[in-house]
Amino acid sequence: MESNSNKADLKVVIVGGVAGGASCAARLRRLAENAEIIMVERGPYVSYANCGLPYHVGGVIPRESSLLVADERTFRSLFEIDVRTLCEAVSISPQEKTVELRNVATGELTIESYDKLVLSPGATPIRPPMPGIDLPGVFKVRTVPDVKEIKDWLEGHDPFSSGMHTYTGYQTVVPARRAVVVGGGFIGLEMAENLKHLGLEVTLIQRGPHVMGPMDPEMARYVERHMERHGVHLVLDDDVTGFQRTDGGPLEVLTKSGQKFPADIAVLGIGVRPENWLAKDAGLAIGDRGGIRVDEQMRTSDPDIFAVGDAIEVKDYITGEWTHIPLAGPANRQGRIAADVIAGRDSSFRGTQGTSIIGLFGAAAAWTGVNEKTLLRLGDSDYEKIYLYPNSHAGYYPGAKYLAMKIIFRKSDGRLLGVQAVGQDGVDKRIDAFAMAIQLGSTIYDLEEAELCYAPQFGSAKSPVNFAGMVAADVLRGDMPLSHWNSDVPRYLLDVRHPQELAVEHAPGAVNIPLDELRERLDELPRDREIDVICRSGQRAYYATRILLQNGFKARILAGGMMSRENLIADTNQAR
Numbered sequence: 006m007e008s009n010s011n012k013a014d015l016k017v018v019i020v021g022g023v024a025g026g027a028s029c030a031a032r033l034r035r036l037a038e039n040a041e042i043i044m045v046e047r048g049p050y051v052s053y054a055n056c057g058l059p060y061h062v063g064g065v066i067p068r069e070s071s072l073l074v075a076d077e078r079t080f081r082s083l084f085e086i087d088v089r090t091l092c093e094a095v096s097i098s099p100q101e102k103t104v105e106l107r108n109v110a111t112g113e114l115t116i117e118s119y120d121k122l123v124l125s126p127g128a129t130p131i132r133p134p135m136p137g138i139d140l141p142g143v144f145k146v147r148t149v150p151d152v153k154e155i156k157d158w159l160e161g162h163d164p165f166s167s168g169m170h171t172y173t174g175y176q177t178v179v180p181a182r183r184a185v186v187v188g189g190g191f192i193g194l195e196m197a198e199n200l201k202h203l204g205l206e207v208t209l210i211q212r213g214p215h216v217m218g219p220m221d222p223e224m225a226r227y228v229e230r231h232m233e234r235h236g237v238h239l240v241l242d243d244d245v246t247g248f249q250r251t252d253g254g255p256l257e258v259l260t261k262s263g264q265k266f267p268a269d270i271a272v273l274g275i276g277v278r279p280e281n282w283l284a285k286d287a288g289l290a291i292g293d294r295g296g297i298r299v300d301e302q303m304r305t306s307d308p309d310i311f312a313v314g315d316a317i318e319v320k321d322y323i324t325g326e327w328t329h330i331p332l333a334g335p336a337n338r339q340g341r342i343a344a345d346v347i348a349g350r351d352s353s354f355r356g357t358q359g360t361s362i363i364g365l366f367g368a369a370a371a372w373t374g375v376n377e378k379t380l381l382r383l384g385d386s387d388y389e390k391i392y393l394y395p396n397s398h399a400g401y402y403p404g405a406k407y408l409a410m411k412i413i414f415r416k417s418d419g420r421l422l423g424v425q426a427v428g429q430d431g432v433d434k435r436i437d438a439f440a441m442a443i444q445l446g447s448t449i450y451d452l453e454e455a456e457l458c459y460a461p462q463f464g465s466a467k468s469p470v471n472f473a474g475m476v477a478a479d480v481l482r483g484d485m486p487l488s489h490w491n492s493d494v495p496r497y498l499l500d501v502r503h504p505q506e507l508a509v510e511h512a513p514g515a516v517n518i519p520l521d522e523l524r525e526r527l528d529e530l531p532r533d534r535e536i537d538v539i540c541r542s543g544q545r546a547y548y549a550t551r552i553l554l555q556n557g558f559k560a561r562i563l564a565g566g567m568m569s570r571e572n573l574i575a576d577t578n579q580a581r
């Protein structure tokens with residue numbers, strides 16, 4: 006089919022002209038020069054950078070045009086793709102192999118035939134039918150026009166330009182504008198940061214017990230504290246129930262606990278759901294999470310219709326479960342795979358591991374693979390976890406920042422299952438390395454051997470990735486027996502830090518013998534009990550544990566030491 010196919014031989018209609026749709030269209034042209042490709046997009050733009058939208062609101066990306074990665078003209082001139090913006094696909098007839106299109110401006114309906122149809126309609130922001138949700142000042146963030154509305158609103162409600170400030174006789178008093186962000190996922194947190202950049206007072210309300218759902222609670226705590234340090238007021242475990250505006254007063258955001266938050270603007274970031282109505286009406290199979298069901302080659306239940314991106318369900322690479330992970334990377338890859346398959350190539354999607362990153366006030370949180378919450382939900386106990394706090398680069402080179410990392414791996418065979426990391430430097434490159442390792446089915450023993458680049462300003466001779474492998478391998482080889490803060494087993498706690506450090510933070514009931522005195526004071530320790538050893542991050546506890554084990558004691562290291570304790574206690578309230 007590739008180079009010798011005639012235009013009439015293959016006609017492909019693509020619905021949705023952004024991440025999945027546009028990458029499919031461009032790839033298909035590169036493989037099938039003679040195919041007729043039509044790409045329809047309901048909105049005014051194709052191939053725009055949704056991921057940059059919050060930063061356009063915050064002024065970090067000042068020009069709207071920077072968000073438009075490629076326009077209609079580029080698609081036409083470079084790829085000879087018939088791009089139709091403001092054109093919505095409204096129904097599909099799989100029997101006739103036609104799709105009905107509506108001109109959004111005129112309402113005119115036309116019918117287009119296809120040999121292959123690709124659906125990439127994305128996901129819709131969830132907008133529950135709660136009182137006041139349609140009031141002026143309540144916004145969603147999905148498209149370029151959405152953020153234009155937000156920017157216009159903020160400019161229109163600028164206290165200087167709107168004359169809302171009062172003159173006291175001495176100075177102009179400018180009331181701080183207040184924003185309420187609903188939802189603590191990616192979009193909510195990014196919007197909170199950007200509204201803060203604009204000088205607004207920002208309150209973020211999150212339904213669940215912690216922000217960033219894909220992270221485990223104790224790792225999300227780092228994100229929460231960082232947000233709070235930068236002035237974002239977090240309200241956790243509360244549900245927004247509605248919005249109201251009293252006469253002449255500000256918008257108020259109401260919550261289940263009975264609180265009222267006055268707001269000059271409210272932004273919804275409570276998640277997305279697959280835009281599935283077109284597929285559903287056409288009788289295509291839809292999964293339990295509302296996504297279009299596809300096989301590994303992106304084919305729907307109709308072999309001539311493909312679907313990609315946020316609209317589909319995919320298999321979790323680790324658990325094998327169906328899941329919905331709306332991310333740009335998978336959408337782009339799936340678009341490319343659909344094009345390959347349509348052009349007769351044998352490509353397939355490996356499933357998703359949810360690799361993600363978010364930047365917040367100069368720090369980053371990122372993860373890949375499965376989290377512990379999921380393993381617990383699945384009743385999977387064949388895993389172990391460690392917490393590490395390595396430097397982002399050699400400690401002797403200026404500017405090193407510590408990384409907080411959680412590594413989850415199989416107890417039985419050492420397979421790496423998931424990693425979460427938070428820090429101000431070097432988070433992305435570590436998570437990318439772990440992500441590749443997971444995709445290649447690597448074990449923690451492979452991480453020990455990974456050969457990674459090093460110079461002092463970039464990393465350490467023993468990179469955090471190697472370090473993770475070495476510590477995890479020590480655990481599995483029995484060199485470093487492990488216990489956890491939230492284990493129920495009564496413990497004898499030995500703290501090997503210096504007494505000065507205990508003044509800052511200490512674990513109640515812990516016996517203190519500093520590491521450098523341990524060899525001389527072994528007779529103070531019990532030989533008939535497990536001894537759980539702590540220090541600040543785990544390194545000195547490891548040295549101590551090795552001394553104790555080699556002297557016949559039953560010793561274990563308490564994972565993550567004092568640095569993990571605070572978060573785990575906040576999380577489980579059962580650390581002992």
Ligand SMILES: Cc1cc2nc3c(=O)[nH]c(=O)nc-3n(C[C@H](O)[C@H](O)[C@H](O)COP(=O)(O)OP(=O)(O)OC[C@H]3O[C@@H](n4cnc5c(N)ncnc54)[C@H](O)[C@@H]3O)c2cc1C
Pocket residue numbers: 020021022023024025026045046047048055056057058059092093094095125126127128146147148191192280283313314315316331332333334336
């Ligand atoms: C504010 C924001 C920030 C984000 N940040 C990140 C990030 O940092 N990293 C990351 O990985 N992901 C991020 N994402 C998610 C990422 O943008 C999506 O995963 C990706 O764009 C999905 O691609 P898609 O092609 O499935 O859908 P989309 O890119 O949403 O494109 C779907 C398009 O289809 C059009 N459409 C829908 N129905 C029809 C129809 N019936 N007819 C015609 N056209 C139709 C829509 O108008 C839309 O333009 C972000 C998303 C948003 C909204």
